[in-house]
Amino acid sequence: MSALEVGELIAESDVHLTREALARYARASGDLNPIHLRDDVATRMGLPGVIAHGMLTMGLAIQPVLDWLGGDPRRILDYQVRFTRMVPVDEVDGAHVHVRAVVGSVGDPAGTRIDLTVTVGESAVLGKAQVRVAP
Amino acid sequence: MPVNPDLAGRGYPPAPPYRVERERVRQFADAVFSTSPLSHDVEAARAAGYTDLVAPPTFAVVVQQGAWDQLMGDEDAGIELSRVLHGEQRFTQTRPIVAGDELTAALTVTGIRSVGGNTMVTAETVVSDADGAHVVTATSLLMVGADA
Numbered sequence: 001m002s003a004l005e006v007g008e009l010i011a012e013s014d015v016h017l018t019r020e021a022l023a024r025y026a027r028a029s030g031d032l033n034p035i036h037l038r039d040d041v042a043t044r045m046g047l048p049g050v051i052a053h054g055m056l057t058m059g060l061a062i063q064p065v066l067d068w069l070g071g072d073p074r075r076i077l078d079y080q081v082r083f084t085r086m087v088p089v090d091e092v093d094g095a096h097v098h099v100r101a102v103v104g105s106v107g108d109p110a111g112t113r114i115d116l117t118v119t120v121g122e123s124a125v126l127g128k129a130q131v132r133v134a135p
Numbered sequence: 136m137p138v139n140p141d142l143a144g145r146g147y148p149p150a151p152p153y154r155v156e157r158e159r160v161r162q163f164a165d166a167v168f169s170t171s172p173l174s175h176d177v178e179a180a181r182a183a184g185y186t187d188l189v190a191p192p193t194f195a196v197v198v199q200q201g202a203w204d205q206l207m208g209d210e211d212a213g214i215e216l217s218r219v220l221h222g223e224q225r226f227t228q229t230r231p232i233v234a235g236d237e238l239t240a241a242l243t244v245t246g247i248r249s250v251g252g253n254t255m256v257t258a259e260t261v262v263s264d265a266d267g268a269h270v271v272t273a274t275s276l277l278m279v280g281a282d283a
Binding site: 015021024025027028029030031033045054055056058059060062063066067071072073074076077078079080081082083128 | 159172189197227
């Protein structure tokens, strides 16, 4: 870890979210809120259509960091995000989520900070997305 | 129905223990696009020093869900799911969750403040194992809209 430099890109990923992926996450998480499953309910709530679970975006965004740690979450001390923008998932095209994981700070006794940039198209969908990793 | 301004500091008794099943760990891992062998293959998890399959870092949301249901189900709290937006989420973990864990989740409202017509509610869910040891704390900022 000592060889890490601030600003260094440690991992990156692309995820194609589909309506099937939302249904799968709904079942696995127990979050059955219909705004993630049904266009009619979502539009009645003033949304453009079905949107992804914020927690699904949060869950997939840390995966490149987990891969970088060899798939072992033991060293992950803390993970936080702010949900800044909804992710509409088109019935046909879905949504393409891009994740970049960059070293945010090193040498802190509280652990190395990894900053995640999570975008759909040009827009960031998570803010202050940070992972603390034990040295 | 507005959010109860006296909600800060209110705690809810832990829901009955939640037993983490292997199949749920695999399903959740697939759902968050994790390909980690530690979440899919028991032998790989044991080789890495765990007793069983290892859940992905955000798995605690499954137990947090039950604690949220208590909060939303408390009529005196005045928080209706249909008016709630999830603003922020944080997990502070002592150790990863593994299959076979019996987890209890106790929710406390730690903060409440008004911003414009909305109410920001901070809810902290402390997740402990069968020995009472801390596993993870899940902290959520919920933005509750005013009545339509």
